[in-house]
Amino acid sequence: MQSVTMYTTAVCPYCIRAKQLLSSKGVTAIEEIRIDLDPVEREKMMSITGRRTVPQIFIGDTHVGGCDDLVALNAAGKLEPLLAG
Template identity: 75%
Template sequence: MQAVKMFTTAVCPYCTRAKQLLQSKGVEHIEEIRIDTDPAQRSHMVQITGRRTVPQIFIGATHVGGCDDLMALDAQGGLQSLLQGL
């Protein structure tokens, strides 16, 4: 399974929803990077994604986007194969 990294904040319902979906797909570990406690990480997130909202989700080297993007990828049937590195 590919590594999953997610830029998050403490109080973010979309972050929680994205984590729940990933866990339902078998993801056991999500590397969470809290941008609310580390301004440097917020700047880094904006620099690499071009986005200011959370969550910002990476599966392996692929930037999936936010929660809505993750849900759309799953609805299109692409999430499981991306997680498996196919």
């Protein structure tokens, strides 16, 4: 299974929803990078993704996007193959 990295903040309903979806797909470990605690990481996230909102989700080296992007990927049947690598 691919590694999952997620840029998050403390109180973010979309982050929680994304984690629940990933968990339902068998993801047991998510590396969370809290941008509310580390402004340097916020700047890094924005430079990598071009986005300001959380979550920003990476599966392996692939930038999936936010929670809505993750849900759409799942609905299209593409999430599990991406997680499997």
